[in-house]
Amino acid sequence: MEFFRIRRDIPFMRHALVFNIISLVTFLAAVFFLVTRGLHLSIEFTGGTVIEVAYTQPADLPKVRSTIESLNLGDSQVQNFGSSRDVLIRLPLGEGVKQTELVDGVFDALCKAEGGALESRQGVSDKGESISKRVCAAGAAEPVSLQRSEFVGPQVGKELAVDGAMALAFVIVGIMIYLALRFEWKFAVAAIVANLHDVVIILGFFAFFQWEFSLAVLAAVLAVLGYSVNESVVIFDRIRETFRRFRKLAPTEVIDHAITSTISRTIITHGSTQLMVLSMLIFGGPTLHYFSLALTVGILFGIYSSVFVAAAIVMWLGIKREDLVKAGSKEIDPNDPNSGAVV
Amino acid sequence: MNRYPLWKYAILAVALVIGLLYTAPNFFGEAPAVQVSSGKATLKLEPSFAPRVQQLLEQAGLKPDFVQFEGNSVKARLSDTDAQLKAKDVLSRALNPDPSDPSYIVALNLLSRSPAWLSALHALPMYLGLDLRGGVHFLMQVDMKAALTKKAESLTGDVRTLLRDKNIRHAGITRDGESLELRFRERDTLVAAQQLLADQLPDLQWSESADGGDYKLRGTLKPAAARLVQEQALKQNITTLHNRVNELGVAEPVIQQQGLDRVVVQLPGVQDTAKAKDIIGRTATLEVRMVNESAEAREAERGNGPVPFGSERYLERNGAPIIVFRQVVLTGDNLTDAQAGFDGQTQEPAVHLTLDAKGSRIFRDITRENIGKRMAILLFEKGKGEVVTAPVIRSEIGGGRVQISGRMTTAEAADTALLLRAGSLAAPMEIIEERTIGPSLGADNIAKGFNSVLYGFAAIALFMCVYYALFGVFSTLALAFNLLLLVAVLSMLQATLTLPGIAAIALTLGMAIDANVLINERVREELRAGAPPQLAIHNGYDRAWATILDSNITTLIAGVALLAFGSGPVRGFAVVHCLGILTSMFSAVMFSRGLVNLWYGGKKRLKSVSIGQIWKAEDSGGGKKPAKA
Numbered sequence: 001m002e003f004f005r006i007r008r009d010i011p012f013m014r015h016a017l018v019f020n021i022i023s024l025v026t027f028l029a030a031v032f033f034l035v036t037r038g039l040h041l042s043i044e045f046t047g048g049t050v051i052e053v054a055y056t057q058p059a060d061l062p063k064v065r066s067t068i069e070s071l072n073l074g075d076s077q078v079q080n081f082g083s084s085r086d087v088l089i090r091l092p093l094g095e096g097v098k099q100t101e102l103v104d105g106v107f108d109a110l111c112k113a114e115g116g117a118l119e120s121r122q123g124v125s126d127k128g129e130s131i132s133k134r135v136c137a138a139g140a141a142e143p144v145s146l147q148r149s150e151f152v153g154p155q156v157g158k159e160l161a162v163d164g165a166m167a168l169a170f171v172i173v174g175i176m177i178y179l180a181l182r183f184e185w186k187f188a189v190a191a192i193v194a195n196l197h198d199v200v201i202i203l204g205f206f207a208f209f210q211w212e213f214s215l216a217v218l219a220a221v222l223a224v225l226g227y228s229v230n231e232s233v234v235i236f237d238r239i240r241e242t243f244r245r246f247r248k249l250a251p252t253e254v255i256d257h258a259i260t261s262t263i264s265r266t267i268i269t270h271g272s273t274q275l276m277v278l279s280m281l282i283f284g285g286p287t288l289h290y291f292s293l294a295l296t297v298g299i300l301f302g303i304y305s306s307v308f309v310a311a312a313i314v315m316w317l318g319i320k321r322e323d324l325v326k327a328g329s330k331e332i333d334p335n336d337p338n339s340g341a342v343v
Numbered sequence: 344m345n346r347y348p349l350w351k352y353a354i355l356a357v358a359l360v361i362g363l364l365y366t367a368p369n370f371f372g373e374a375p376a377v378q379v380s381s382g383k384a385t386l387k388l389e390p391s392f393a394p395r396v397q398q399l400l401e402q403a404g405l406k407p408d409f410v411q412f413e414g415n416s417v418k419a420r421l422s423d424t425d426a427q428l429k430a431k432d433v434l435s436r437a438l439n440p441d442p443s444d445p446s447y448i449v450a451l452n453l454l455s456r457s458p459a460w461l462s463a464l465h466a467l468p469m470y471l472g473l474d475l476r477g478g479v480h481f482l483m484q485v486d487m488k489a490a491l492t493k494k495a496e497s498l499t500g501d502v503r504t505l506l507r508d509k510n511i512r513h514a515g516i517t518r519d520g521e522s523l524e525l526r527f528r529e530r531d532t533l534v535a536a537q538q539l540l541a542d543q544l545p546d547l548q549w550s551e552s553a554d555g556g557d558y559k560l561r562g563t564l565k566p567a568a569a570r571l572v573q574e575q576a577l578k579q580n581i582t583t584l585h586n587r588v589n590e591l592g593v594a595e596p597v598i599q600q601q602g603l604d605r606v607v608v609q610l611p612g613v614q615d616t617a618k619a620k621d622i623i624g625r626t627a628t629l630e631v632r633m634v635n636e637s638a639e640a641r642e643a644e645r646g647n648g649p650v651p652f653g654s655e656r657y658l659e660r661n662g663a664p665i666i667v668f669r670q671v672v673l674t675g676d677n678l679t680d681a682q683a684g685f686d687g688q689t690q691e692p693a694v695h696l697t698l699d700a701k702g703s704r705i706f707r708d709i710t711r712e713n714i715g716k717r718m719a720i721l722l723f724e725k726g727k728g729e730v731v732t733a734p735v736i737r738s739e740i741g742g743g744r745v746q747i748s749g750r751m752t753t754a755e756a757a758d759t760a761l762l763l764r765a766g767s768l769a770a771p772m773e774i775i776e777e778r779t780i781g782p783s784l785g786a787d788n789i790a791k792g793f794n795s796v797l798y799g800f801a802a803i804a805l806f807m808c809v810y811y812a813l814f815g816v817f818s819t820l821a822l823a824f825n826l827l828l829l830v831a832v833l834s835m836l837q838a839t840l841t842l843p844g845i846a847a848i849a850l851t852l853g854m855a856i857d858a859n860v861l862i863n864e865r866v867r868e869e870l871r872a873g874a875p876p877q878l879a880i881h882n883g884y885d886r887a888w889a890t891i892l893d894s895n896i897t898t899l900i901a902g903v904a905l906l907a908f909g910s911g912p913v914r915g916f917a918v919v920h921c922l923g924i925l926t927s928m929f930s931a932v933m934f935s936r937g938l939v940n941l942w943y944g945g946k947k948r949l950k951s952v953s954i955g956q957i958w959k960a961e962d963s964g965g966g967k968k969p970a971k972a
Binding site: 052103104120124131132133134145146147148149150151152153155156160163164166167168170171174175178182215216218219222223225226227229230233234237264265268269271272273274275276277278279280282283284285287288291292295 | 424428451474477482484612613614615616617618773774775776777778779780781782783784787788791792794795796798799800802803806807810842843846849850852853854856857860861864890893894896897898899900901902903904905907908909910912913916917920
């Protein structure tokens with residue numbers, strides 16, 4: 001089987017202007033939504049409390065909402081999570097409320113609303129591990145149970161936000177240094193612009209849809225950043241190689257040829273990674289949902305930006321054969337492990 | 344050309360065997376077990392305790408798979424949950440004659456079912472994170488400022504004593520936050536004091552200033568000393584937490600330092616945060632009282648008479664009763680430090696105590712009046728007291744530095760010092776992060792993570808095999824080998840597996856296939872250019888290598904950044920991601936090449952390679968004539 005039966009080089013660069021305008025519009029839209037709507041940061045960054053409870057019957061959200069509101073805990077959010085029986089409650093950091101007693105207080109109130117009372121139970125799991133938990137008992141039934149809770153103090157949230165920004169900066173600087181060592185400056189600039197444009201667009205998606213931006217999503221963004229820079233590297237390598245092999249081609253033709261000859265690898269590789277990500281999206285449940293969404297957006301725009309944005313920027317920057325020939329005599333050194341990386 | 348020397352095959356074979364060995368324990372699952380640990384701070388388990396547990400179980404007709412001493416608990420693995428519950432009852436009854444005051448904690452636990460010879464090779468299963476097994480997680484912030492203030496407070500006492508001993512007249516000593524301030528009327532006395540203090544208290548650095556007619560000397564902790572204070576405070580808090588958490592009977596609590604001033608507490612299987620917080624937050628108290636050595640008390644000690652009025656009966660650590668007065672001389676609040684060490688003259692093991700200013704004064708008075716008598720140091724936990732040590736007072740002790748020595752081994756001295764410190768937290772702590780995960784949610788997460796990897800892998804494998812034919816099969820095997828190695832390395836490192844970790848495994852596999860796609864595409868390209876099959880394979884692998892290296896470097900940069908700045912679950916993600924990139928380089932290039940060499944390498948006149956259909960634009964001349972190379 002062979003998907004890519006390409007006879008002639010596809011003239012990608014003829015349409016570079018169109019693609020760049022599309023990119024620019026998407027980018028500006030992303031920035032616009034980031035500024036106007038902002039990211040819906042998870043409590044890992046903002047601090048606060050999340051409580052996940054499971055009801056035996058489909059949950060009555062208005063009732064849960066009014067129960068929570070009666071506790072006067074500030075601006076709370078109540079929503080379904082995964083199924084109609086699971087409810088996720090988000091509570092902000094409040095002044096004067098003892099955060100560490102919040103979860104018990106809320107669960108107690110929810111339990112009372114269902115006509116039950118809290119009690120501590122010691123038990124043994126069917127595997128033989130002892131478990132002690134607080135259950136809401138109403139007779140023999142257990143109308144609501146605490147699935148998960150999370151409290152993050154304000155100082156931790158602030159720290160995580162700072163650390164996250166540091167990690168992002170570290171990746172960008174690291175990749176820039178790497179690219180500067182590996183290529184001419186024009187390539188380095190093009191690659192970093194293209195991939196930052198990816199990052200902003202992923203963030204834009206999260207801002208537009210108000211998807212929850214958590215630590216895991218940040219990890220996904222960084223992972224995909226490293227991954228798609230590599231895509232640009234492969235295409236640039238091929239451009240350099242083509243400049244050397246075909247002396248008569250014009251720069252646009254060289255770029256077209258380079259993209260055309262790597263497109264099969266690009267799509268198959270990303271397709272395979274996307275298969276895995278899709279599997280996480282489908283089977284990974286709500287915890288991995290936004291993580292895999294970020295990866296999906298990142299992978300799709302990674303292909304797009306490497307092919308159309310990075311190469312086009314190199315073209316606008318006016319890459320010439322002379323740029324590479326100077327360095328060329330050194331770089332043909334066969335002992336250099338980085339020479340002639342081609343696909 | 345496509346042949347590996349024997350040693351390369353040997354490396355691959357060894358990697359395969361190691362991979363299988365260390366991955367294996369993860370598949371045996373877990374068996375029910377009971378765990379016996381000490382229920383009292385004053386009781387320490389010894390390795391010799393294991394045979395006793397074994398004996399008790401065998402007497403009850405139970406046959407444990409094994410009984411072993413590990414860390415500071417004894418674990419016995421049993422065949423099923425019925426035997427486990429029975430074993431728990433048997434052990435509780437035999438070891439704790441008085442159920443209201445248990446000396447040992449018998450808890451239910453899970454142990455790996457993997458055979459003993461695997462465990463002997465340190466091939467252990469990965470530890471499951473709380474998000475996969477359920478439990479509570481606390482992140483606690485230690486108030487280091489309070490620890491430093493406490494240290495400054497005790498140094499203030501030291502300074503006062505030193506100056507008085509040398510008859511240096513000062514105009515006042517005050518503590519200002521974490522530093523001391525001394526005032527002098529004359530400059531000469533200041534110089535004398537500074538010399539003395541610099542000599543005697545090496546932890547402080549002094550700076551001099553004039554304030555009106557007075558001379559001021561300001562002492563601050565040297566950075567190294569301050570760091571030491573903080574480290575010790577953290578260590579002491581961790582020890583104290585260990586003692587308290589033990590009481591919960593949690594099978595495998597995790598209590599770890601995080602950063603400079605934080606402690607992570609993870610209690611698997613506990614969902615009752617209220618109870619956990621209650622126990623973690625409780626303080627044990629230390630009291631110093633005099634021993635009643637009157638004739639009636641002696642009788643009472645032997646059990647022949649009533650305990651005299653105003654006295655109480657307690658047990659020493661060796662179980663001997665002792666009668667002490669009710670009146671409390673000192674409490675743990677006055678004790679600033681306790682360290683094990685050696686007597687300066689006799690070189691006997693000793694425990695050195697440091698008291699604060701108020702404590703020193705009281706202690707000097709009480710020792711002066713009671714030379715030759717015994718005093719008892721009691722530790723109260725859960726409302727019950729126990730005598731840690733009851734030394735005889737040999738002489739008046741001033742200056743707040745107390746030494747307890749005689750009839751002690753080094754280990755006992757260390758234990759006693761620990762106990763004296765364990766009474767209280769060195770610095771207050773505050774919970775700044777709390778997470779609870781229900782056990783059903785944990786099991787759910789495992790299934791979801793596992794399914795993601797499984798179906799993702801299957802989809803990629805199917806695609807590769809169809810698209811690249813036999814080379815796709817090799818690629819799939821290489822990917823499976825990568826997974827095997829990754830799990831083996833994680834198990835070897837005893838990494839904690841979390842849901843983000845599983846996600847990282849999935850993502851890394853998805854990215855790792857890139858290397859094989861690169862190779863296969865390159866081989867096809869060589870074939871398309873008309874290279875003979877053997878040469879095409881050789882060149883394909885050779886030329887793809889540089890690109891593979893490249894692609895992994897950028898991904899690794901991102902992984903390292905996450906490792907450096909990430910915390911908690913993201914760190915888990917980063918560790919798996921970075922390790923996965925490294926193992927993928929080995930498996931995708933060397934292992935798949937090994938397979939190819941094994942299959943094609945020996946064939947001299949190789950006509951075609953099974954790498955799927957290759958379409959040649961040049962040959963076809965516009966028509967569709969796929970060429971099979």
